[in-house]
Amino acid sequence: MPRYYTEEHEWIDVDGDVATVGITDFAQGQLGDIVFVEVPDTGAELSQGGDAAVVESVKAASDVYAPVDGTVTEGNSQLEEDPALVNSDPEGEGWFFRLALSDKSQLDGLMDAAAYKAFCDAL
Amino acid sequence: MTETEQLDEDVAIEAATEVLPLDAWHRAKGGRMVEFAGYWMPIQYEGIMAEHLWVREHAGLFDVSHMGQLALSGDQVAEALETLVPGDISALKPGRMRYSLLLDEDGGILDDLMITNEGDQYGIVVNGAVKWEDIGHLRENLPDDITLNHNEDYGLLALQGPKAVDALARLVPEAAGLVFMQATRATWNGHAIAISRSGYTGEDGFEISLPNEVLTAFSDALCAMDEVKPIGLGARDSLRLEAGLPLYGHDLDPTIDPVEGDLAFAISKRRREEGGFPGAARILGHLADGSPRKRVGLLVDGKMPVREGAKLFDGNTEIGVVTSGGFAPSVGAPIAMGYVPTGLSEPGTAIAAEVRGKRVACTVAAMPFVPHNYVRKTGA
Numbered sequence: 001m002p003r004y005y006t007e008e009h010e011w012i013d014v015d016g017d018v019a020t021v022g023i024t025d026f027a028q029g030q031l032g033d034i035v036f037v038e039v040p041d042t043g044a045e046l047s048q049g050g051d052a053a054v055v056e057s058v059k060a061a062s063d064v065y066a067p068v069d070g071t072v073t074e075g076n077s078q079l080e081e082d083p084a085l086v087n088s089d090p091e092g093e094g095w096f097f098r099l100a101l102s103d104k105s106q107l108d109g110l111m112d113a114a115a116y117k118a119f120c121d122a123l
Numbered sequence: 124m125t126e127t128e129q130l131d132e133d134v135a136i137e138a139a140t141e142v143l144p145l146d147a148w149h150r151a152k153g154g155r156m157v158e159f160a161g162y163w164m165p166i167q168y169e170g171i172m173a174e175h176l177w178v179r180e181h182a183g184l185f186d187v188s189h190m191g192q193l194a195l196s197g198d199q200v201a202e203a204l205e206t207l208v209p210g211d212i213s214a215l216k217p218g219r220m221r222y223s224l225l226l227d228e229d230g231g232i233l234d235d236l237m238i239t240n241e242g243d244q245y246g247i248v249v250n251g252a253v254k255w256e257d258i259g260h261l262r263e264n265l266p267d268d269i270t271l272n273h274n275e276d277y278g279l280l281a282l283q284g285p286k287a288v289d290a291l292a293r294l295v296p297e298a299a300g301l302v303f304m305q306a307t308r309a310t311w312n313g314h315a316i317a318i319s320r321s322g323y324t325g326e327d328g329f330e331i332s333l334p335n336e337v338l339t340a341f342s343d344a345l346c347a348m349d350e351v352k353p354i355g356l357g358a359r360d361s362l363r364l365e366a367g368l369p370l371y372g373h374d375l376d377p378t379i380d381p382v383e384g385d386l387a388f389a390i391s392k393r394r395r396e397e398g399g400f401p402g403a404a405r406i407l408g409h410l411a412d413g414s415p416r417k418r419v420g421l422l423v424d425g426k427m428p429v430r431e432g433a434k435l436f437d438g439n440t441e442i443g444v445v446t447s448g449g450f451a452p453s454v455g456a457p458i459a460m461g462y463v464p465t466g467l468s469e470p471g472t473a474i475a476a477e478v479r480g481k482r483v484a485c486t487v488a489a490m491p492f493v494p495h496n497y498v499r500k501t502g503a
Contacts, residue, residue: 032357033172035450035457036426038479054479056428058171058450059357083426 004107005116006067011091014107021067022095023055023086026120031057034086039075039097046070046099048106053096055086068106070099143188144278144335148342152353160251162189164356171357175452178324178362179493182286183354184345188278191254192332193261196244197269204245207264209381209400210238211391217242220304220319224381224389225249225257230402231377232384233260235369239306239319244272246306246317248279248330250371278338283328283362285496286350291318291329294344298329303497311341323359325366325495364458365451367420367490373431374418374446374460382409383462385418385490416443417468420492421476423448423457424484429476435461436475436482442467445476453493463487 004012009027013020028034036056046052046066053064075097079085086094101107111119140158149156154165164186167174177183195204201212210223220239224232234253239246249257254273262271282291291298297309298318306319314337322328333341345351360370369375375384380402382390387410394400398407423429433445448459459476467474472487 032167032170036428038427056450058175058361058452059166061428061430080426 002107003113004067004110005113005119006065006110007119008065008067010064010067012067012107012110014101014104017101017104018073018098019068019070019101020095020098021052021064023064023090024116025090028087028090028094031055031060031062033058034083037076037079037083037086037096039077039079040072042072042074044072046072055096056083064096066099067110068099069102071102072097072099074098143186144338145186145188145342148339149186149353152346154353154355157356159356160189162251164189165353167355167357168353171355171361172452174352174354174358175361177352178284178326178354178358179453180285181352182282182284182290182328182348182350183324183358184342184351185281185283185354185359186278186338186342187251187281187330188335188338189251190279191247191249191251191257192274192277192279193247193249193254193258194241194244194272194274195247195261195265195269196272197266200245200269201240203265203269204238205394205400207261207401208236208238209390209394209403209406211393212238212245214391214393215240218305218307220246220306220321222389224386225260226381226401226406227377228401229377230380230405232371232375232379232381232386233257233377235371235375235386237319237321241306241308241317252372274332276335277332278335280331280333280338280342281322281324281328282331282345282351283322283324283326283354284350285327287326287328288498290345290348290350291331293348294341295331300501301329302501303327303499312337320498323366323368324362325368325491325493325497326362327496327498360447361449361452364447364449364460365453365491365493366495367460367492369418369460370447379418379462380406380409380414382406382414383416383418413465415465416462417465418446418460419463419468420488420490421445421448421459421461421474421485422488422492423459423476424486426457427478427483428457429459429478429483429485433459433461433476433478435463435485436477437467442474451492458488458492459485460490 052066301320316333435443445461
């Protein structure tokens with residue numbers, strides 16, 4: 001299952017026409033202790049680069065953008081009770097939402113793991 | 124992902140950001156440095172939550188060298204200061220300190236500050252973000268024969284938490300003999316320092332003024348103790364919020380007078396009777412008849428933080444604004460402070476805040492949110 005990354009520090013796992021989206025370990029480390037996550041409603045239509053979710057640390061609220069176009073099929077309800085999952089397992093149990101992809105060609109513009117690592121190293 | 128809110132969002136960064144004497148020390152300790160009040164300062168080391176809880180249980184060392192350390196000397200300094208602040212400075216005995224407010228001619232708050240009678244002079248500690256404006260205001264309004272010294276050769280540390288007294292007394296034995304809001308001069312390794320039992324966390328603790336060249340050695344000596352860890356600005360903010368203490372530039376500004384700011388305790392009895400401070404007509408009127416609005420604490424329903432700038436509502440009527448807010452680690456829930464009409468300022472009043480277009484239920488709450496642990500008499 002290929003995993004892609006964005007310059008906004010989201011990861012996206014693609015399985016057929018469905019993708020799972022979260023924020024990267026680098027991102028959670030920068031944010032610090034996460035105390036609240038607002039995930040999109042099921043059925044929400046997201047467009048690439050548009051607001052998708054909000055993640056709040058002790059200090060600040062940050063927007064999470066949609067890495068690609070799609071329709072939300074599920075938000076991670078576990079984050080409501082346990083937002084710290086984003087700190088403890090950002091690229092696993094701490095996923096944010098799943099969406100049905102509208103335009104798989106948009107994935108071509110995203111980074112793979114090696115490219116994302118190089119991107120973070122240069123920050 | 125971008126941050127939509129930052130600690131220093133409304134602090135004017137003048138020219139180049141300056142470096143404090145402990146800059147390298149913070150970086151070596153893993154401090155994540157941010158711009159604040161014109162300086163690079165550590166927002167956190169291991170994490171805001173852990174640092175916050177550490178201070179409530181142990182002792183945390185804060186670098187607050189960005190604050191302005193001023194001193195006034197000359198004849199009749201107390202009387203002159205009383206023309207600018209509403210406190211009874213004449214009654215302040217040597218070795219005692221008092222929280223006060225620098226007021227503009229309309230009674231608006233220009234800054235909040237600590238004034239200490241050091242015997243031969245009055246020490247004043249002012250907020251870093253407005254220290255240059257404060258210096259200008261003092262110089263302009265005090266008689267020319269009063270000397271105003273801005274001591275940039277000294278840094279300022281705060282050691283806060285229930286174990287602070289044990290830790291500091293190992294280095295400076297005089298610490299154990301002070302009670303809340305007392306101050307004394309002392310020496311450490313032959314260097315002249317000043318300590319006071321005071322702080323900005325609601326916990327017992329001390330503020331220590333010492334020469335820039337010994338800041339690193341002194342900080343190392345404290346952090347070598349099991350009780351002490353360095354603490355960043357992030358936890359300083361969440362600790363003071365839980366303690367119900369306002370932050371200048373956020374919860375207080377020149378549009379707010381001391382009664383509105385819920386700081387009427389800073390207007391001494393004699394001054395209420397005599398007046399003679401800036402904006403006395405407005406402030407004494409608000410004391411007698413109530414002010415139109417008041418700073419209150421807010422307990423927030425649910426888990427979503429309500430932050431600075433959120434509008435407050437009573438039904439569909441917009442009634443005020445949140446001036447500070449966030450997740451409170453020791454409360455385990457979001458809390459906030461803000462301004463509401465005095466008629467809606469009673470604890471228990473149900474109102475709502477608006478966050479990203481959604482209404483969040485809030486309840487007006489008495490402050491502090493976490494009880495203060497000040498030491499008002501020594502056990503010895």
